Structure formats: C-alpha cells, structure tokens
Amino acid sequence: MKIVRTILTKICGGHAPDRDRGNMFYIEELQPGTLSEDPPKAFAARLLLVYYNDDKDTAPALFRAALEAGGMQYVDSGCALVADVARIARLALEKGQES
Template structure:
C-alpha cells in the first residue's frame, strides 16, 4: 500500500471512530492491517498517535501537563485501574509518542506485535479508540 492510500485510510478510520461509526472505522483499520507490513503498521500507529498528540496540544496548549518533568502523563478514567494489555498499550504508546520517545514507542509496538492471540489487533484498535475519544473531547470544547 502506498503512502497516500495509507494516509487516506488512517484519516478515514479516525474520522469514522470520532463519528461513532465503529464498523466503518474497523473496516478502514482492517484494510490497513491486511495491506501493510509490520513496519508500515508501526507508521500507522505513529500517525494515529500523532493525531492524538495534536489534539492534546490543542486541548492543553503548547505546554504539556506536567508532573514535575514537563512531560505528558496519561491515565485511564480510573487511575491505576487499567490492567487490560491493549488499553495499556494505547495509553503508553500515545504518551511515549507525545513525549517524543521513539525507543519506547518501538518497544511497545514490538511487544504488542509478539503478543498472543488478537492482542496486537486489539492494541491498535484501542489506540484508535483513545485518540478518537480525545478528538471528541476537543470538539466539545
């Protein structure tokens, strides 16, 4: 799949997810997964996380929320309660991407890729869902 086609599908997946059309979002994401190699799917995750970072910066301005380190820190709705590996992947990947930490992004992606069963697919879907949720939050502001 060429870069333009992949970019269009990523945009479609995110737009459908933001609009609440999970079936069309899943179709676009499935098309990406079926026509992309592992390296390209890493790029897909980075593109989705890049959209998430953009939204975070729009919500919070140019200054990232700080925990004393000047870095983004994300938690689930119930702090400390996230135990689902795909949810953890999504939060950690988005945070690492927003904090410009490509080594952690690659390590998280590699771990998801090598996981059992559908965990890899679920992880990419969770990343899309989290970023779509941030987009919906930004649209309400």
C-alpha cells in the same frame, strides 16, 4: 500521529507539558491495577503518551511488544489505540466548540 500531539495540546490548553523544557505527560493510576487488568488499554495509553513525549525508543518497543503478543491481544491493542485516538479527537472538537 502528529495530530495526536496537536489534539492533546489543544485539550490541555495552557496546561500541556512544555516539551521544550523537558516536561512530559505521564500516567497516574487513580485506582491501582487498572492498567494491568486491561493490557490493550494500557498499551494504547502508553503508546499515545510516549509518542506525544517524543520517546523514540519506547514507542517502537511498545508496538513490537503488542505485535509479538500476537493474536487477539494484538488486535485488541490496535482497537484500543484507534478508540483512544477517536475519543481524543472528539474531545478536541468539543473543546473547540466551547471557545
């Protein structure tokens, strides 16, 4: 997942959080309830952000929670994560072609 850090930094350019200074990405819901209405999407967004922020406690806890949810929620959460990584990679490629 190191590639996620590289891609998010590239996408944000000079606006990426400076992790050396303790800055980090965070989720701000523009429409309240959006994440609670789609737990797999919430899982994927949160996992990517805590991983980028190097939160070594929360990342495994989120994964464990999805795993323990089991069944389709676990599968849907994994699919949402893969889809988000693909969208981030695609966006990074598009940004690279613009420069």
